[in-house]
Amino acid sequence: MKKNQTGERIANALEAQIHACDLLGSPLTKAVLEICLENFKADGIVASLTRGWVGDPLDDNVPLRLAGFIHFNALGGDAGLAPHFESCGGVFAADKKPDLARAVLACFIQHEAEARRFFRRTPQTNETGRAGILLLGFSEIARRTELPLRLREMGASAGLNLLFDKFNYEIETANGPVTWGAADSALTISTQWRGAVPPPLQADIEITDRAGCDLFPVAINDAEARRALEAWVWGDMSARRARLLAALSIADASPPELQRADAAGWVAAQIMQRPPRQTTVLYHSIVWPYLDVSQRMAIESAFAQAGETVTPDAPLAWLKMDHDHIQSFSHLSYRLWTGDNGPEGEDVFIGPCHPHGADIELTEAFDAG
Ligand SMILES: C[S@@+](CC[C@H](N)C(=O)[O-])C[C@H]1O[C@@H](n2cnc3c(N)ncnc32)[C@H](O)[C@@H]1O
Incomplete structure (x- = not known):
């Protein structure tokens, strides 16, 4: 050029x-x-x-x-x-x-x-506001399978959303305000769930273990990597910065386990073998547009293969707070294989949402009112 x-x-x-x-x-x-x-x-x-x-x-x-x-x-x-x-x-x-x-x-x-x-670094944030939307998906999967969750996050960045159950939530819903989580948490996530009335949140969501991968995992115990993570949040966006610092303080106490890996291979390894008496939940937020066609196909075929082998004691869920492609809107949806609903599992579209998690519009089909 x-x-x-x-x-x-x-x-x-x-x-x-x-x-x-x-x-x-x-x-x-x-x-x-x-x-x-x-x-x-x-x-x-x-x-x-x-x-x-x-x-x-x-x-x-x-x-x-x-x-x-x-x-x-x-x-x-x-x-x-x-x-x-x-x-x-x-x-x-x-x-x-x-x-x-x-x-x-x-x-x-x-x-x-x-x-x-x-300049060789890719701008990389880790937005805990998205936990305010993911929570609904985790709760639904836990409610439906009645099992603890084994969390696996692809494109986890610093892995802060793997700690979603350690945050406090203040949610405006069509049925009035709802709170969830640890009231004394350093981090409060505020969000709005509009439209249909959501099903009641599970009071406790038990997590058996949590792990994530990223092409460039952010090691929060490395001072320079941590400062770079802070630097990507603009210097006059105080609310976002406060959320990040609070989440980092929580992660310091229980650092999430992160691997440097391409999602395509890592997902297959996480979902093929599923321990019994827990639901494996592979999830991601705002990662799909970053994957190329071959990576997406590898992940889709890993789910197709894993879906063939699901049994009721080791269900599998694929939870997305993501775009289908970069021009599309972000939305929350999940696919659940219960072991009783066949190799295709069941797709549930919950609704379109703000990409940082400020709100979601729950579809009528999801109405619990
Ligand atoms: C927009 S960030 C979202 C981070 C996090 N999920 C969140 O919601 O805050 C996208 C993340 O995907 C990661 N990523 C992109 N391509 C990837 C791949 N092929 N495998 C694993 N991670 C990838 C990036 O490094 C980055 O951390």
């Missing part, structure tokens, strides 16, 4: 992300990217850092990598950056943008080699 074509694509990617930051309510990240765009157009340090990008700069989230690196350094104590970041106890004010610009550019210039290394 010619240099000016790449340049145009990087400028377009920055403009698109600036627009997205505006819509999503992050004036700070918007300002950081505006500074990057201006410097890029002036052929400054941002141009020299991004010019040779081989992939598609928008698909590869080049703007988020730039903003992530700046936040990473703010969290690391950069004295010029920190005063503009709520996450560091500061505050962003539009009239301080020239100071922010000096700090951003100085950071890229002073840490150019680290920036180049950081």
